[in-house]
Amino acid sequence: GQSLEQPSEVTAVEGAIVQINCTYQTSGFYGLSWYQQHDGGAPTFLSYNALDGLEETGRFSSFLSRSDSYGYLLLQELQMKDSASYFCAVRSLTGTASKLTFGTGTRLQVTL
């Protein structure tokens, strides 16, 4: 099976940098994705890492270390609108079937 761990809550100040960690256990690992979900909204895709290293998309970056079964999402220049839940999700392959297994989510609160 798959399991993912991420902190339940993180608080940071506007303009700061925050890192949300994710550790996973899975078989048939194919990549790690990150999604953002505002209260009452739908999950929206942020980034994906299939290989080790850092992927940068604007203020957001995501990192993966396959050997450590670990990744993180880095949010820079935090804005109030970044207050949301952030989910890491492992993509795994079982035969020809591919699926995303989501972590329990990290609630980020950005304060003034």
Place this chain on the structure above:
Amino acid sequence: DTAVSQTPKYLVTQMGNDKSIKCEQNLGHDTMYWYKQDSKKFLKIMFSYNNKELIINETVPNRFSPKSPDKAHLNLHINSLELGDSAVYFCASSRLLADGNEQFFGPGTRLTVL
């Protein structure tokens, strides 16, 4: 233009009833999914379809029956609703099965079973 749409947005019903949720995507994607998000925000896959073919059935009770009349639509019918079915149900799509890392989610259907 809405990419992935679901109807209804809210559904309140009594235990034992049967209900359906509809999903449509206008992205031209091949693969569609149903997810259930519980009150603790845990998001879990239920089904995935690729070109109308069932790919994943994640040990969901057979009271839940998905139907894909074409690759742009994936509907979810639920029989004999139970209290534990109360949740937000999200439909999602991805361009290909191989692009499953990037999924586009619909706005969700909040189901409340009384």
